Amino acid sequence: MEIPSVTLASGFSLPLVGLGTYDMLGMPCAHAVSHALGAGYRLLDTASRYSNERSVGMGIEESGIDRADVVVQTKLGGGDQGFDEAINAAKDSARRLGVAYLDVYLIHWPCPSLGKMVESWKALLTLAEEGFIRVPGVSNFKAHHLQALYDETGKWPELNQIQCSPALARDGLREFMQHNGIHAQAWHPTGRKEGMLADAVVIRLARKYGKSPTQIALRWSVQQGIGVVPKSAHKGRQLENADLFDFELTEADVTDLASLDRGEKAARDSDVEEEF
Numbered sequence: 557m558e559i560p561s562v563t564l565a566s567g568f569s570l571p572l573v574g575l576g577t578y579d580m581l582g583m584p585c586a587h588a589v590s591h592a593l594g595a596g597y598r599l600l601d602t603a604s605r606y607s608n609e610r611s612v613g614m615g616i617e618e619s620g621i622d623r624a625d626v627v628v629q630t631k632l633g634g635g636d637q638g639f640d641e642a643i644n645a646a647k648d649s650a651r652r653l654g655v656a657y658l659d660v661y662l663i664h665w666p667c668p669s670l671g672k673m674v675e676s677w678k679a680l681l682t683l684a685e686e687g688f689i690r691v692p693g694v695s696n697f698k699a700h701h702l703q704a705l706y707d708e709t710g711k712w713p714e715l716n717q718i719q720c721s722p723a724l725a726r727d728g729l730r731e732f733m734q735h736n737g738i739h740a741q742a743w744h745p746t747g748r749k750e751g752m753l754a755d756a757v758v759i760r761l762a763r764k765y766g767k768s769p770t771q772i773a774l775r776w777s778v779q780q781g782i783g784v785v786p787k788s789a790h791k792g793r794q795l796e797n798a799d800l801f802d803f804e805l806t807e808a809d810v811t812d813l814a815s816l817d818r819g820e821k822a823a824r825d826s827d828v829e830e831e832f
């Protein structure tokens with residue numbers, strides 16, 4: 557299975573589909589990661605707060621795939637924000653993952669009440685200069701958080717991982733990101749918590765293309781160049797979630813799916829919600 561990639565602002569090649577790993581722990585997590593890599597996935601998304609970096613690392617080893625061929629993406633927790641803290645946290649994550657460098661390192665949540673997002677961002681830029689991380693990025697950042705990083709450092713993140721699916725299209729934020737060369741990667745890309753997979757439009761399109769409702773949701777993203785990191789512990793579903801590149805939604809389909817968008821207010825509010 558060949559998964560296409562997008563080229564980030566720096567030229568880094570990032571697969572459009574990766575494996576999410578939230579809620580997977582221990583050996584089942586390692587086996588799921590190993591299976592996904594064996595099936596052709598080359599991007600793994602984890603975070604220090606998922607408490608599974610060790611298992612993800614074991615999965616890479618179990619797969620027998622060369623580490624250099626895997627994009628390892630993890631995140632800085634809110635409790636580790638700050639310049640020195642972020643440097644140390646990145647090294648700790650790499651140690652748990654059993655890798656010598658991180659491909660993508662994201663500030664997990666802006667956590668504005670801490671007032672440390674700029675210091676943390678400077679640490680990620682330093683880590684990138686030193687070659688310890690390949691791609692410095694963020695997650696759950698709104699336009700004004702991104703702007704604050706740019707204003708203080710003159711550098712936009714290359715990537716912002718955001719809650720996004722046809723049910724939460726985030727048009728305004730994505731437009732701002734596109735304008736500034738920031739790649740959008742979607743978390744919870746299947747939109748199942750928003751109940752959209754039972755929507756009549758999604759069911760009709762699934763029948764039309766002989767695909768599952770989940771594949772319709774994921775295709776909506778990748779067709780627009782939005783990366784996705786669906787999580788599945790099941791082998792068959794991992795294959796299904798990457799099998800998105802043999803059909804194309806028409807403009808009319810995309811217009812129909814726009815009716816599902818619940819609007820920006822329905823997304824988790826990273827000015828209010830903070831995860832540590």
Ligand SMILES: NC(=O)c1ccc[n+]([C@@H]2O[C@H](COP(=O)([O-])OP(=O)(O)OC[C@H]3O[C@@H](n4cnc5c(N)ncnc54)[C@H](OP(=O)(O)O)[C@@H]3O)[C@@H](O)[C@H]2O)c1
Pocket residue numbers: 575576577578579601602664695696717718742743744745746747748770785786787788789790793794796797
């Ligand atoms: N940056 C952030 O703040 C943030 C927040 C949340 C998540 N994330 C990342 O994004 C990843 C994905 O988000 P998510 O886990 O919330 O949502 P998701 O990937 O959209 O949905 C995962 C859920 O859907 C099920 N599922 C997946 N594919 C399926 C399929 N083809 N058919 C039926 N069920 C399917 C999974 O169950 P099974 O495992 O049983 O298949 C799991 O319960 C996470 O794992 C994590 O890596 C990041």
